[in-house]
Structure formats: C-alpha cells, structure tokens
Amino acid sequence: MALLVGCDPLAGLTVVGDDPSDAPIAGLDASWMERFVRGDAVFDTPYRESQGLGPLYIRQACSxxxxxxxxxxxxxxxxxxxDADGAPLADQSGLAFGPVVRPQLAAGATVGIVPPEGVDVWVAPRLPPAVFARGYLEAIADSEIERVETAQASEADGVSGRIHRVPWQSEANPEPGGFHTLGPGSVGQIGRFGLKARIATLxxxxxxxxxxxxxxxxxxRPDELPNPDAQTDDEQPGVDIDAATVNVAGDYVRMLAIPARAAPPEGAPEAFAxxxxxxxxxxxxxxxxxxxIPQLRDVDAPVYTDLLLHDMGPELADATGDLDASASEWRTAPLVGMRHLSAYLxxxxxxxxxxxxxxxxxxxxxxxxxxxxxAEAPPEQRQLVLQFINGL
Ligand code: HEC
Ligand code: HEC
Structure with missing residues (x-):
C-alpha cells in the first residue's frame, strides 16, 4: 500500500499576536450577548461519550x-x-464510508474510518477556516454576490468566479431565528461556507x-454517520443535542468581530487593487x-472575498470536490484576521x-x-501589499 500523506501543516501551530478570540461585534444588546456567551461555552465544550460523542469522531470540541x-x-x-500514477479512480466505492478520515472511536466502536489497505490512497488535509466575522459573510445580500459574478464574467483577465448554488442538506431547523426559511427541498441557495462554499447558512x-x-x-442531523461497526447510536440514546444548542453555536460564530485591524499603509489598498x-x-x-442581528444589517462587510468559486488550477486541486464544486475550485478565502493564522491555503x-x-x-x-x-512588482510594492494583508 502506498499511503501518500499530505504535509502536517499545523504541527506546532501557535496563534500569534494579540488575542482576538471570543470578541463579539460592538453594540450587541443583552439578549444577543446572552446568546453569544452561551454559544461561546458550547464552542469550547469538549463533548464526552455520555453526551453523544461518536461512535466515530475527529475531535471533541469546535475549538x-x-x-x-x-x-x-x-x-x-x-x-x-x-491509480499507480496518483490519478483519482473513477470508482471511489472502495471508500464505503465516504472520503473523510474519522479515526477516533467512542461508544464501543471498534473500527474507525481510516485509509483502507491494499489500495493506493491519497490523503490530503483540509484546514479549518478561521471563524471570525462569519456573520458578515452570512449577511451579505445575494444581489451583491450576483453583481460581482456578473461583473467578473464581463472582464477579460481570466477571472470568472461562479456562485455555488447548494440545496438545504438537513432536516428543518425548528427555530431558524429569522436567519432563513430554508428546509428539506430548498435548492439553489448561495453556498457561502466551507472551503468550497458547500453550505448556505451558519x-x-x-x-x-x-x-x-x-x-x-x-x-x-439526527442520524449517526455510517460506520464500519454499523452502529446507529452512541451512549446518549437518540438525538444528542437540541436545536437550541446548534443555534447558539451558529450565533456565536455569527457575532464574532473582525479582529482589530491596523490602518492600511499608504498606497497599499491601491496596490492591492x-x-x-x-x-x-x-x-x-x-x-x-x-x-x-441589527449590527450586521445594511452595512459594508469588509471581508475581502467575493464568496465565489474560482478554478485555481491543477496545482491547488484537492482530492475531492463538494457537490457541484470540482477538485480545483475554491471559494475566495476571506482575508480576515490574517495575522492570527500561521499556515495558509x-x-x-x-x-x-x-x-x-x-x-x-x-x-x-x-x-x-x-x-x-x-511577482513582477517592485519589491517595495510587494512589501506594501504583504504588510496590508498581515494587518487585516
Ligand atoms: C476536526 C476539526 C473540526 C472541528 C471539530 C470543527 N470544525 Fe469547523 N471546520 C473545519 C474544517 C476543516 C472546515 C472547512 C470545511 C469545509 O471546507 O467543508 C471548517 C469550517 C467551519 C465553518 C465555515 C467557515 C467558513 O468560512 O467557511 C464554520 C462556521 C465552522 N467550521 C464552525 C464549527 C463549529 C460550530 C464546530 C463545532 C460544532 C466546528 N466547526 C468543529 C474543522 C473543524
Ligand atoms: C481569481 C481569484 C483570486 C485572485 C485574483 C486572487 N486570489 Fe487570493 N485567493 C483566491 C482563492 C480561491 C484562495 C483560496 C485558495 C486555496 O485555499 O487553495 C485565495 C487565497 C489567498 C490567500 C490565503 C488566504 C488564507 O486564508 O490562507 C492570500 C493571502 C491571498 N489569496 C492573497 C491574494 C493576493 C495578494 C492577490 C493579488 C496578488 C490575490 N490573492 C489574488 C482567489 C484569488
């Protein structure tokens, strides 16, 4: 078996600079703040087996x-x-439980989802995006994203992003809180979240x-994911958490502020453009x-993304696509809190x-x-752009 494991980019990761964590957007009223605080606690909770962890999992907490x-x-x-040349096989049915590695076991599971033996498998990491300022991304008007898509299509510089239209992929949320009216059967929403924009809402x-x-x-998402032991439940019988817990976790991410930004160096936004x-x-x-959320209503969201999928070519292609997004298409990474990250792409x-x-x-x-x-710009112009991005 040839197991080509991708780099381990986050080994030894340290978060640098001032601490931007757990900072809500300014001006929230008491009831939104209360949801933020509850969501923060959920986000940091390491779930235990008695609370429904597993049967298979990757990590115990969002954080x-x-x-x-x-x-x-x-x-x-x-x-x-x-295949022997490293090209993906047309038939991926050998991955009976899907492409995601879920190595950790709980609730009596005996086998995790790990790369199968006897076949060539390419394993590639997908890094979590930061979750700062995700409410801004959710709040951006559809018409804005559509406008940018149209504008790019009429320019001749090779840039032609596209909206990833996605269906609702869950049971209905009993308390969507006014964020949307989607449910089973809803299709054609603008995908915004995930590296390939595969989900519309937080x-x-x-x-x-x-x-x-x-x-x-x-x-x-009431069902345990298919697993080699064919377990359909874990130590917490039935559905593990209520919708309110899901919703406050979503609200926490919605209300995270954009980390404090440095004033852009003179001329930098112009060079970037x-x-x-x-x-x-x-x-x-x-x-x-x-x-x-009133603070996110009808405001300019300074998130440095178009939320569109772009074909980034074979060098950046991944193992798999998501829904309609191909292996080489990626959502433009929002440039938010860049100096708090230490591995990119x-x-x-x-x-x-x-x-x-x-x-x-x-x-x-x-x-x-x-x-x-x-690459061809004078070094001081490049420096200016780098300084600008690191201050975002
Ligand atoms: C095992 C690691 C892991 C855990 C645990 C995890 N995430 Fe993530 N998260 C990721 C990865 C990887 C992505 C990108 C996924 C994709 O491209 O589909 C992501 C994406 C996200 C996004 C989308 C951000 C964006 O801009 O696209 C949100 C929101 C998010 N996670 C919230 C959560 C919450 C809430 C929890 C806990 C319930 C959680 N995550 C637990 C790894 C993780
Ligand atoms: C055609 C659209 C497009 C253009 C033009 C573009 N980018 Fe990007 N950018 C992307 C996409 C898509 C990604 C995510 C790629 C990936 O994750 O593999 C990205 C990722 C990045 C990242 C890494 C972000 C992270 O979170 O890891 C930086 C930094 C960046 N771009 C800066 C720039 C700069 C500076 C320029 C101009 C010189 C530029 N980009 C031009 C689409 C674009």
Missing part, C-alpha cells in the same frame, strides 16, 4: 479545530483512491460540524437589510502570506495574471 476562533490545530483529512454548518467532526447528532487582487478579494460587500501548504500569494497563481489558475503582477 479543537478553531482554537482562539482561528485555524487549527485540528484539521480534517480527506481520502481519495488513486446553523446548518454548525449541525454539519457537530455530526461530521464530532459524531454529535441534532434535530437538523492594481494587482487585481481585489477582483476576487473584494474589499467590501453590502449586507442585507433584514438580517436578524486550503491545506496549509504555504507557510507565509507571500508563499500563499505565489502558490495560488500557478498554471490554469484564475489568479495567474494577478499573481504575475504581484
């Missing part, structure tokens, strides 16, 4: 993979069956994370007027921001022309 609300130290690993993402990363079921970075890392998009292959920039301009990447402009 194990989003420490200080940032990226890591826990990661998700995905597998793909490959409540559904939280339910997906509880189930997929921790083996914690909820009314939105002139290089074409701002075409995808759109400095600001307007939020919708009916978003339930979806699998952490870039140890510095400068490496990340250079590495996402390879052949076949929509960012190639833009990154080419960065």
């Amino acid at each position: 194990s993979c989003h420490a200080a609300d940032a990226r890591g130290p826990g990661v998700v690993r995905r597998m793909v069956l490959v 409540d559904e993402f939280a339910a997906d994370a509880f189930q997929g990363d921790m083996g914690i079921t909820s009314p939105l 002139a290089m074409g970075c701002a075409t995808c890392h759109v400095p600001s998009l307007r939020t919708r007027a009916d978003y339930p 979806h699998d952490g292959r870039a140890p510095t921001v400068e490496d990340a920039i250079r590495m996402h301009g390879g052949e076949g990447s929509e960012a190639a022309a833009s990154v080419g402009r960065f």
Whole structure:
C-alpha cells in the first residue's frame, strides 16, 4: 500500500499576536450577548461519550479545530483512491464510508474510518477556516454576490468566479431565528461556507460540524454517520443535542468581530487593487437589510472575498470536490484576521502570506495574471501589499 500523506501543516501551530478570540461585534444588546456567551461555552465544550460523542469522531470540541476562533490545530483529512500514477479512480466505492478520515472511536466502536489497505490512497488535509466575522459573510445580500459574478464574467483577465448554488442538506431547523426559511427541498441557495462554499447558512454548518467532526447528532442531523461497526447510536440514546444548542453555536460564530485591524499603509489598498487582487478579494460587500442581528444589517462587510468559486488550477486541486464544486475550485478565502493564522491555503501548504500569494497563481489558475503582477512588482510594492494583508 502506498499511503501518500499530505504535509502536517499545523504541527506546532501557535496563534500569534494579540488575542482576538471570543470578541463579539460592538453594540450587541443583552439578549444577543446572552446568546453569544452561551454559544461561546458550547464552542469550547469538549463533548464526552455520555453526551453523544461518536461512535466515530475527529475531535471533541469546535475549538479543537478553531482554537482562539482561528485555524487549527485540528484539521480534517480527506481520502481519495488513486491509480499507480496518483490519478483519482473513477470508482471511489472502495471508500464505503465516504472520503473523510474519522479515526477516533467512542461508544464501543471498534473500527474507525481510516485509509483502507491494499489500495493506493491519497490523503490530503483540509484546514479549518478561521471563524471570525462569519456573520458578515452570512449577511451579505445575494444581489451583491450576483453583481460581482456578473461583473467578473464581463472582464477579460481570466477571472470568472461562479456562485455555488447548494440545496438545504438537513432536516428543518425548528427555530431558524429569522436567519432563513430554508428546509428539506430548498435548492439553489448561495453556498457561502466551507472551503468550497458547500453550505448556505451558519446553523446548518454548525449541525454539519457537530455530526461530521464530532459524531454529535441534532434535530437538523439526527442520524449517526455510517460506520464500519454499523452502529446507529452512541451512549446518549437518540438525538444528542437540541436545536437550541446548534443555534447558539451558529450565533456565536455569527457575532464574532473582525479582529482589530491596523490602518492600511499608504498606497497599499491601491496596490492591492492594481494587482487585481481585489477582483476576487473584494474589499467590501453590502449586507442585507433584514438580517436578524441589527449590527450586521445594511452595512459594508469588509471581508475581502467575493464568496465565489474560482478554478485555481491543477496545482491547488484537492482530492475531492463538494457537490457541484470540482477538485480545483475554491471559494475566495476571506482575508480576515490574517495575522492570527500561521499556515495558509486550503491545506496549509504555504507557510507565509507571500508563499500563499505565489502558490495560488500557478498554471490554469484564475489568479495567474494577478499573481504575475504581484511577482513582477517592485519589491517595495510587494512589501506594501504583504504588510496590508498581515494587518487585516
Ligand atoms: C476536526 C476539526 C473540526 C472541528 C471539530 C470543527 N470544525 Fe469547523 N471546520 C473545519 C474544517 C476543516 C472546515 C472547512 C470545511 C469545509 O471546507 O467543508 C471548517 C469550517 C467551519 C465553518 C465555515 C467557515 C467558513 O468560512 O467557511 C464554520 C462556521 C465552522 N467550521 C464552525 C464549527 C463549529 C460550530 C464546530 C463545532 C460544532 C466546528 N466547526 C468543529 C474543522 C473543524
Ligand atoms: C481569481 C481569484 C483570486 C485572485 C485574483 C486572487 N486570489 Fe487570493 N485567493 C483566491 C482563492 C480561491 C484562495 C483560496 C485558495 C486555496 O485555499 O487553495 C485565495 C487565497 C489567498 C490567500 C490565503 C488566504 C488564507 O486564508 O490562507 C492570500 C493571502 C491571498 N489569496 C492573497 C491574494 C493576493 C495578494 C492577490 C493579488 C496578488 C490575490 N490573492 C489574488 C482567489 C484569488
């Protein structure tokens, strides 16, 4: 068996700089603050077997993979069956329980989901995005994202992002709190969350994370995931947590502030735009007027993303796609809290921001022309852009 394990980018991760964790957006009233505080506690809870952990899981707490609300130290690993040349096989049915590695056992499970033996498997890490400021991403008006998609399609510089339209993939949320009216059968929503924008809303993402990363079921995701022992339950009989717990975890992420930003060095935003970075890392998009959290209503969301999928070429292609997103398509990474991260790009292959920039301009990447402009710019211009990004 050839097991090609990707790098372990977060080994020894340290979160640097001032501590941005657990900081809510300013001006929340007492009832939103109360939800933020409850959600913070849920986010930091290491779930135990008696609370429904498992039967298979990756980590016990949200904060194990989003420490200080940032990226890591826990990661998700995905597998793909490959031929002798390393090309993915058309038939992936050998991965009977799906592509996600879930090595940890609880509640009497005897076998985890681990790379199968006797076949060539490529295992690639997927790094957690930071969760700062995710309410802004959820609140951005659909019309803004559609406007940017249309604008990119009419430009001739090779950039043509697309909206990832996704279905609701859960049971209905009994208390969606005014954030949406989606449920089973809803289709065509703008995917915003996940490295390939595979989920539209933060409540559904939280339910997906509880189930997929921790083996914690909820009314939105009532079933334990298929596993080699064919266990259908764990030590907490039935559904493990209630919808309110899922929703406060979502609310916590919704209300996390953008970490304090340095004033941009003079000329830096202009250099960033002139290089074409701002075409995808759109400095600001307007939020919708009916978003339930008042502070995020009808404001400019300075998140430096277009939330669109871009083809980043074969060098950045991953083991698998998600829904309609192909292996080489990725959502433009929001540039938020950058100085609190220490490994960049979806699998952490870039140890510095400068490496990340250079590495996402390879052949076949929509960012190639833009990154080419960065690479050819005078060193002081490059420095200016790096300083700017590290202050975001
Ligand atoms: C085992 C590690 C792990 C655990 C545990 C985990 N996450 Fe994540 N998280 C990830 C990874 C990896 C991604 C990217 C997933 C993808 O691309 O689909 C992610 C993505 C997210 C996102 C989307 C952010 C964005 O901008 O796309 C949110 C929100 C989130 N996680 C919240 C949570 C919550 C809430 C919990 C606890 C219930 C949790 N996570 C537990 C690894 C983890
Ligand atoms: C065609 C759209 C596009 C353009 C143009 C573009 N980027 Fe990106 N950028 C992306 C995507 C998509 C990712 C995520 C890729 C991945 O994770 O593999 C990304 C990732 C990054 C990251 C890493 C973020 C993280 O969280 O790890 C940095 C830094 C970055 N871009 C800066 C820049 C700069 C500076 C420029 C201009 C020189 C630029 N980008 C141009 C789409 C673009």
